[in-house]
Amino acid sequence: MSNAQSLCEKHWIGSHLSIAGALRAAIDEAVAFRFGAVQIFTRNQRQWTPKPLEKDEIAEFHAARKGTVFAEGARIVSHNSYLVNLASPDAANLAKSMACERAELERCELLGVPVSVAHPGAHLGTDGARKPKDPNDLDGEPTADELAGLKRIAKSIDQLHKELKGYKVRIALETTTGTGTNLGYAFHHLARIRDMVKEPERVAYCIDTCHVFSAGYDVSTPAKAKATLARFDAEAGLAHVAAIHVNDSEAPFASRKDRHAHIGEGLCGDAWFQAVLRHPAFATVPKVLETEKGDARDGRPWDLVNSERLAAFAR
Numbered sequence: 001m002s003n004a005q006s007l008c009e010k011h012w013i014g015s016h017l018s019i020a021g022a023l024r025a026a027i028d029e030a031v032a033f034r035f036g037a038v039q040i041f042t043r044n045q046r047q048w049t050p051k052p053l054e055k056d057e058i059a060e061f062h063a064a065r066k067g068t069v070f071a072e073g074a075r076i077v078s079h080n081s082y083l084v085n086l087a088s089p090d091a092a093n094l095a096k097s098m099a100c101e102r103a104e105l106e107r108c109e110l111l112g113v114p115v116s117v118a119h120p121g122a123h124l125g126t127d128g129a130r131k132p133k134d135p136n137d138l139d140g141e142p143t144a145d146e147l148a149g150l151k152r153i154a155k156s157i158d159q160l161h162k163e164l165k166g167y168k169v170r171i172a173l174e175t176t177t178g179t180g181t182n183l184g185y186a187f188h189h190l191a192r193i194r195d196m197v198k199e200p201e202r203v204a205y206c207i208d209t210c211h212v213f214s215a216g217y218d219v220s221t222p223a224k225a226k227a228t229l230a231r232f233d234a235e236a237g238l239a240h241v242a243a244i245h246v247n248d249s250e251a252p253f254a255s256r257k258d259r260h261a262h263i264g265e266g267l268c269g270d271a272w273f274q275a276v277l278r279h280p281a282f283a284t285v286p287k288v289l290e291t292e293k294g295d296a297r298d299g300r301p302w303d304l305v306n307s308e309r310l311a312a313f314a315r
Contacts, residue, residue, distance in 0.1 A: 005034035005304070007311035009069055011277065012036040013246075015289040015303045016079065023057050023111070024064035027076075031068050033304060037075045037286035039117070039243070042107040045081040048100050053110055061111055073112040077172070077206075077243045077286050080104045080118045086156040087121030087149035087183055094156065097121075101171075102160055108169040115242045115286070117172045117206045120184035120193065123149025138186045138216055149183050154196035161199050172242045174206040177214040177251075177258045185215040185256070191236040204242035207232065208290075209276060210261075211245075213268045216254035225275035238281040246276065246287050246310055262291050262302060263309040270313070277314040 008014065014035035017026035023042070030038040043050035065071050084101050088094040101118065108116050125145025142150060157171060173193060178185025194203045212219065212228065219225040232238060248266030251257035260266075263273065276282065289306050296305040 004308035004311045007314060008307050009034055009036040011287070011311060011314040012075055012282075012284060013277075013287050013307050013310050013314070014038045014075070015291075015307065016040070017303075023053075023061045027061065027064040027068070027070055030070065031064075033301075033307070035307065036069060037077070037288050038070065039077040039079055039286070039288040039290075040113075041081075042078050042104065042111065042113070043081075045079070046083070047081075048083060048096055050103055050107070053107055058110055073114055074284070075286050076113050076115075077288060078104065078108050078111075078113045078116045080116055082119070084118065085121045085124075086118075086153045087123050089124055089148070089152070094152070098156055098159065101156075102163060105160065105164055105167060105169050105171070109164075109167050114168060115170055115172050115204060115206075117174050117243050117245075119176055119182070120173050120189065121149060121153050122181045123152075123183060124181050125149070142186075142189065142192070145181070146183060146189070149181075150189060150192050151196065153183070154193050157193070157197050157203065158199075161197070161202055167202075170202050170204045170242060172204040172206040174245070175208050175211045175215070177211045178256050179258060185211075187232050187235040194236070194240065203240075205236060205240050206243040206245060207241055207276070208245035208247060209268055209272060210247035210249040210266070211258065213249045213253060213272065214251050214255050214257055214259075216256075218253070219272035219275070220253075220269055222271045222275065225269075225271045228272075229275055229279060233281075238279070241282065241285055244276060244282060244285055244287045245290050246273065247290050248273075260291050262296075263289075263306045273310065273313045277310060 014037035016039040176184040248261040250259035250261040
């Protein structure tokens with residue numbers, strides 16, 4: 001294994017890996033690749049109701065971590081089901097989303113996974129989310145439908161916290177591109193949710209490099225990339241970032257489209273990845289790829305190629 005892979009361990013760089021066949025499979029693969037972080041789905045994310053975890057599954061997952069960098073669990077992140085919409089105005093859909101999210105948090109607690117990434121949700125209203133074409137459009141106050149959606153998310157999280165009293169796992173609200181009526185494209189959306197919940201210490205953030213670029217935050221130069229992180233710090237707080245999705249963007253700047261690309265083969269630019277990988281606030285924050293699997297042009301797995309490219313930015 002190359003020296004770049006040891007740098008991945010050092011800088012907490014890894015990827016979203018499959019649990020196909022067994023929950024421990026993702027841990028085993030991450031260890032084989034010498035990754036320093038890993039993200040998993042704890043269940044089939046396309047199903048509302050997951051099959052309960054078996055005791056043997058839980059024990060094997062914990063056993064796979066022993067003696068590795070994943071032993072303490074801080075480098076492991078889960079991603080909730082894409083079906084969940086805690087901003088839904090429909091009572092039935094919101095109830096299903098709450099149950100699905102609760103099941104995910106229960107699974108994380110059993111597995112010792114401290115952070116579960118979640119897209120904030122879509123308000124599904126009619127007044128329309130703004131479609132910013134430049135960073136200045138990200139400053140505006142939320143529309144009426146957006147504000148109502150943000151309040152529903154906070155209320156939903158409060159209810160989950162009440163039902164899961166004493167849980168250690170935190171929900172990490174992810175930055176989004178803002179497609180359709182999705183919330184979270186503006187940094188202050190995430191801050192508003194966290195400010196509204198009764199137990200904010202149980203809420204964290206996840207920065208997605210592709211989403212930030214596609215939402216309209218200018219990261220085209222070293223100065224602008226650093227300024228964007230400083231803006232996040234001022235509006236939401238870098239200290240609350242518990243996970244980072246490191247993805248390049250196939251879609252253009254401010255396009256509001258979510259199209260991930262391999263590192264260095266999209267439009268985000270080197271300055272953005274250097275700023276993120278070198279920021280001291282992220283030294284012990286899991287940084288995971290969500291890029292396409294398969295083999296690169298040199299025959300090696302894309303995860304290895306992309307992680308090595310990230311490791312180079314971290315130097």
